[in-house]
Amino acid sequence: MPTLYHHPMSSASRFVRLILAEYGFQADLVEEQPWEKRREFLSINPAATLPVYVDDSMRVLCGPSVLMEFLDETHGVLKRERRLLAEDPWHRAEIRRLTEWFLQKMEQDVTRPLTRERVYKLQMTAAQGGGAPDSKALRTSRANIRQHMKYLSWLAGSRQWLAGERLSYADLAAAASISVLDYLGEIEWSDFPIAKDWYQRLKSRPSFRPMLAERIRGLTPVSHYADLDF
Amino acid sequence: MPTLYHHPMSSASRFVRLILAEYGFQADLVEEQPWEKRREFLSINPAATLPVYVDDSMRVLCGPSVLMEFLDETHGVLKRERRLLAEDPWHRAEIRRLTEWFLQKMEQDVTRPLTRERVYKLQMTAAQGGGAPDSKALRTSRANIRQHMKYLSWLAGSRQWLAGERLSYADLAAAASISVLDYLGEIEWSDFPIAKDWYQRLKSRPSFRPMLAERIRGLTPVSHYADLDF
Numbered sequence: 412m413p414t415l416y417h418h419p420m421s422s423a424s425r426f427v428r429l430i431l432a433e434y435g436f437q438a439d440l441v442e443e444q445p446w447e448k449r450r451e452f453l454s455i456n457p458a459a460t461l462p463v464y465v466d467d468s469m470r471v472l473c474g475p476s477v478l479m480e481f482l483d484e485t486h487g488v489l490k491r492e493r494r495l496l497a498e499d500p501w502h503r504a505e506i507r508r509l510t511e512w513f514l515q516k517m518e519q520d521v522t523r524p525l526t527r528e529r530v531y532k533l534q535m536t537a538a539q540g541g542g543a544p545d546s547k548a549l550r551t552s553r554a555n556i557r558q559h560m561k562y563l564s565w566l567a568g569s570r571q572w573l574a575g576e577r578l579s580y581a582d583l584a585a586a587a588s589i590s591v592l593d594y595l596g597e598i599e600w601s602d603f604p605i606a607k608d609w610y611q612r613l614k615s616r617p618s619f620r621p622m623l624a625e626r627i628r629g630l631t632p633v634s635h636y637a638d639l640d641f
Numbered sequence: 642m643p644t645l646y647h648h649p650m651s652s653a654s655r656f657v658r659l660i661l662a663e664y665g666f667q668a669d670l671v672e673e674q675p676w677e678k679r680r681e682f683l684s685i686n687p688a689a690t691l692p693v694y695v696d697d698s699m700r701v702l703c704g705p706s707v708l709m710e711f712l713d714e715t716h717g718v719l720k721r722e723r724r725l726l727a728e729d730p731w732h733r734a735e736i737r738r739l740t741e742w743f744l745q746k747m748e749q750d751v752t753r754p755l756t757r758e759r760v761y762k763l764q765m766t767a768a769q770g771g772g773a774p775d776s777k778a779l780r781t782s783r784a785n786i787r788q789h790m791k792y793l794s795w796l797a798g799s800r801q802w803l804a805g806e807r808l809s810y811a812d813l814a815a816a817a818s819i820s821v822l823d824y825l826g827e828i829e830w831s832d833f834p835i836a837k838d839w840y841q842r843l844k845s846r847p848s849f850r851p852m853l854a855e856r857i858r859g860l861t862p863v864s865h866y867a868d869l870d871f
Contacts, residue, residue, distance in 0.1 A: 457792070458738075458746050470731060476706060477737045484730045500714045501700060507707045508688075516688050562687070 416443040416452065416463040419625050420530045420594070422522050423475040423514055424462040425587035430479060430495060430580070432618035434486050438464065446531065446539050475514055479580055495580045506574045509566070509581035513588045517559045522588050524552040529595055533629055553597065560603045563589075567609035586613040590622060596633030600641065607641075615639050646673040646682065646693040649855050650760045650824070652752050653705040653744055654692040655817035660709060660725060660810070662848035664716050668694065676761065676769050705744055709810055725810045736804045739796070739811035743818045750785040752818050754778050759825055763859055783827065790833045793819070797839035816843040820852060826863030830871065837871075845869050 415431070415438040417424035431438055443452055445459045456463045456473040464472040472478050479496075487494045497503050528544035535541030563585060566573045574581040589610055592598050600607045613619060623637040635641035645661070645668040647654035661668055673682055675689045686693045686703040694702040702708050713726045727733050758774035765771030793815060796803045804811040819840055822828050830837045843849060853867040865871035 458742060472734050473738050474741060476741065477734050480710070480737060481730055481734045484733065500711050503714065504702050504707050504711045507710060508703050511704060511706065512688060516690075 413438045413467060414441055414465045415439070416441050416455075416461060416465070418443060418445070418461055419622075419627055420526050420591050421461045422518060422584075422588040422591050423460070425590060425622060426475050426510075426514060426580075426584050427462045427464070427478050428622065429583040429587060429618050430482055432621070433493070433495060433578075433583070433616075434482065434490065436486075444531075444534060446535055475584075476510075479510065492577065495578065495583065497575070497577070497579065502575060506579045506581050509574050510584040512562075513581070513584040517588050520555040521552045521559060522591055524548050525595065525597060526591060528552075530627065530630060556592065556597060557602075560598065560606055563609075564603050564606045568605045573609070582609075582613060586610065586619070590614075590619075594627075594630075594632040594636050600635075611639065611641070643668045643697060644671055644695045645669070646671050646685075646691060646695070648673060648675070648691055649852075649857060650756050650821055651691045652748060652814075652818040652821050653690070655820060655852060656705050656740075656744060656810075656814050657692045657694070657708050658852065659813040659817060659848050660712055662851070663723070663725060663808075663813070663846075664712065664720065666716075674761075674764060676765055705814075706740075709740070722807065725808065725813065727805070727807070727809065732805060736809045736811050739804050740814040742792075743811070743814040747789045747818050751782045751789060752821055754782040755825065755827060756821060758782075760857065760860060786822065786827060787832075790828065790836055793839075794833050794836045798835045803839070812839075812843060816840065816849070820844075820849075824857075824860075824862040824866050830865075841869065841871070 413436075415424075415427065417428065417440055419425075419442065428440075443449070443461060443463075445452070445461055448459060452463075453459060455465065455471050458473060460474045462475070462478070464478055466472075472481055483494070483496045487496055496506055528548050532541045532544060563573075570576075572578050572582050573585055589598065589606075593610075614623065626632065643666075645654075645657065647658065647670055649655075649672065658670075673679070673691060673693075675682070675691055678689060682693075683689060685695065685701050688703060690704045692705070692708070694708055696702075702711055709726075713724070717724045717726055726736055758778050762771045762774060793803075800806075802808050802812050803815055819828065819836075823840075844853065856862065
């Protein structure tokens with residue numbers, strides 16, 4: 412069976428897990444802590460990014476955007492109305508723009524600093540940069556959450572799904588990031604009812620279930636995390 | 642005519658200019674200083690990334706990866722042996738991985754901090770973060786250049802072009818970043834003869850010519866910058 416190297420609180424890893432689940436793929440999950448820079452891990456992905464997919468012939472695919480394009484070319488293209496990318500090049504561009512928005516811009520503004528401070532530092536040794544969260548970094552990234560939630564609400568309110576009439580990579584990328592932040596109790600859902608309705612629809616999909624059941628050692632999720640009717 | 646918003650020292654902008662030139666596209670170049678956060682610019686690209694392409698119908702494409710995929714789907718696919726992406730999905734994945742390597746990893750380790758300290762800070766006001774370069778940031782990014790040049794040399798030495806038998810997006814992405822660093826005189830070519838031979842082949846292409854003729858106000862390039870036989 413193929414292997415997916417991932418981290419349970421990496422939004423890029425969650426994004427690819429959701430794609431695999433939506434397309435009905437099986438893969439062994441192996442948890443990787445990329446800051447450890449394991450020699451074997453660097454030999455398959457010198458960029459040390461997650462997730463990394465290794466197929467049965469030991470061929471390697473690194474990172475969310477390489478993986479999403481590969482999965483579209485080899486599987487999505489056959490899925491008709493369940494395809495997670497569109498057919499029209501302009502529509503594909505919009506799906507990619509939004510996917511990047513959540514996996515790169517929101518990641519940089521919010522998700523990466525928050526998970527670093529609140530999750531990874533718990534798992535790191537002092538030499539790796541572990542320790543108590545930096546309160547300034549927490550404050551800055553928390554201040555950015557509201558802007559991203561507003562943009563998400565605007566998208567969710569003006570379209571059926573974030574990039575149009577069909578569920579797409581854009582929804583899975585947003586939901587992957589949001590689910591990480593929600594685990595940490597960082598989202599004030601009462602302020603964002605439209606985004607909440609959209610997230611509820613995603614959370615109810617079978618592809619989401621395994622992630623809602625997962626728990627990080629030493630870090631209890633917010634009480635409504637796995638609740639479909641939160 | 643379409644418009645490309647770019648910055649002359651942004652490697653992502655140079656990458657897309659090279660693709661357009663290789664495919665014989667005309668576009669008006671408009672220089673944008675993204676740190677100014679111009680309202681009109683943010684309204685076409687809220688992520689404030691470069692480059693941004695606006696076509697004659699005012700449709701917008703943001704960022705290097707959205708643009709490279711769109712250009713492949715609408716033009717590359719017709720170019721046969723001059724196509725900058727491959728046909729095989731695994732080969733496409735390798736081209737994308739390397740393109741990301743240069744436009745994201747090398748960008749983060751080297752190109753972004755160096756251009757920020759040495760170019761953008763000259764153009765920024767004090768309120769925007771302008772001022773003298775931070776010597777620690779310069780030292781860190783300079784220390785990273787050698788690792789990236791070694792990887793580039795290894796790729797250039799083991800293949801005809803960086804991702805295989807044909808010129809591809811991977812070469813253009815690497816050359817875009819390298820050309821920015823070379824303008825700044827940051828590359829010790831005598832230590833990297835194989836990379837130099839590869840860069841010489843790229844520099845000699847007509848698509849490269851406009852960039853070699855460009856000069857940044859207040860910043861003279863290294864003497865060999867435009868020299869094809871450096």
